[in-house]
Amino acid sequence: MRRLFRDPAQPPDTRPAILSVVSLMVILLPMLLMTTNARKLAGLPLAVSAPGDQLPPIPPGPIETLDVTLGESGFVVRASVRSTDVLAGSGDVETRELAADDLSALQGVLRTLKGLDSKRQRITLVPGTDSRAADVVLWIDAVKQDRHGPLFAEVVLQSPQVRGPSAGTP
Amino acid sequence: MKRRLFSGSTAGPPQGLSTGALAPMVDLFTLLIVAVLRTWSAEPPLETPEGEMQLPLTREETPPERGVVIDVGVDGLYVDGWRAGSASYWADAEGALVTDLYGPLQQRAGDSAVVRAHADAPWRLVGKVLLTAQQAGFERVSLVAESRASL
Numbered sequence: 001m002r003r004l005f006r007d008p009a010q011p012p013d014t015r016p017a018i019l020s021v022v023s024l025m026v027i028l029l030p031m032l033l034m035t036t037n038a039r040k041l042a043g044l045p046l047a048v049s050a051p052g053d054q055l056p057p058i059p060p061g062p063i064e065t066l067d068v069t070l071g072e073s074g075f076v077v078r079a080s081v082r083s084t085d086v087l088a089g090s091g092d093v094e095t096r097e098l099a100a101d102d103l104s105a106l107q108g109v110l111r112t113l114k115g116l117d118s119k120r121q122r123i124t125l126v127p128g129t130d131s132r133a134a135d136v137v138l139w140i141d142a143v144k145q146d147r148h149g150p151l152f153a154e155v156v157l158q159s160p161q162v163r164g165p166s167a168g169t170p
Numbered sequence: 171m172k173r174r175l176f177s178g179s180t181a182g183p184p185q186g187l188s189t190g191a192l193a194p195m196v197d198l199f200t201l202l203i204v205a206v207l208r209t210w211s212a213e214p215p216l217e218t219p220e221g222e223m224q225l226p227l228t229r230e231e232t233p234p235e236r237g238v239v240i241d242v243g244v245d246g247l248y249v250d251g252w253r254a255g256s257a258s259y260w261a262d263a264e265g266a267l268v269t270d271l272y273g274p275l276q277q278r279a280g281d282s283a284v285v286r287a288h289a290d291a292p293w294r295l296v297g298k299v300l301l302t303a304q305q306a307g308f309e310r311v312s313l314v315a316e317s318r319a320s321l
Contacts, residue, residue: 040317046311
């Protein structure tokens with residue numbers, strides 16, 4: 001005989017399912033912590049040019065050359081921009097020098113130049129001879145991307161200028 | 171008031187291990203595993219010829235390529251762990267090439283070289299090392315840094 005009114009059904013017990021997840025994580029987490037390396041290394045592919053080296057050609061754009069030099073009071077951005085004036089002759093290039101006090105100002109200048117030539121990817125960095133490797137990596141990060149997006153992905157580092165003989169002995 | 175020694179079956183919620191108590195633990199484990207996987211690196215621990223070497227920090231997360239390893243330490247320059255020259259000498263030496271590195275690098279096969287430079291190494295030395303590697307025939311030269319995503 002079928003009952004018209006049944007007792008309310010008990011909800012299924014979910015504790016075994018959650019316990020199995022917890023047990024799995026208790027096993028997985030120590031294994032991961034033991035087998036992984038806390039220091040994650042990254043590689044920065046670079047091109048290095050000696051002063052005066054001719055670099056491979058890049059797709060033509062309004063900006064012909066773009067260099068960032070570390071000066072005494074900050075960064076100096078030198079950009080050779082093809083003149084777009086209707087009165088300018090063919091191949092006229094205007095060289096602009098823009099100063100930036102710090103990295104955020106440098107990124108602002110580079111963002112403006114990126115707006116002029118959005119397809120340009122190459123930038124040349126000229127660190128000071130006394131710059132540390134950590135600073136150079138910081139600048140590479142800064143010229144590759146700012147908070148608005150990617151800037152110049154292809155970084156060419158100019159090797160230090162040849163100095164006069166002042167070496168000691170090895 | 172009389173205390174009951176043997177209480178009957180309770181109709182209320184089960185005591186002890188409850189679903190509500192387990193949920194935060196599962197959340198915590200999930201966060202921990204995500205954090206570990208985010209910083210996970212298959213690379214073996216960094217071993218440098220001069221012991222502990224402080225690498226520059228970067229936002230990049232692309233793992234370094236495999237290739238000839240050039241270390242620029244505080245004291246010396248090393249190729250695949252073998253000392254090739256003095257860091258202080260070549261930092262101040264004239265010329266853009268490090269000839270002590272040039273020979274050992276030319277003997278190595280491959281077209282990829284990775285440079286691990288100490289964070290405080292002067293650029294006048296690191297730049298020379300990078301240029302020397304390129305001049306020795308390595309087409310792909312990269313600088314190794316420590317990702318900021320590290321734990």
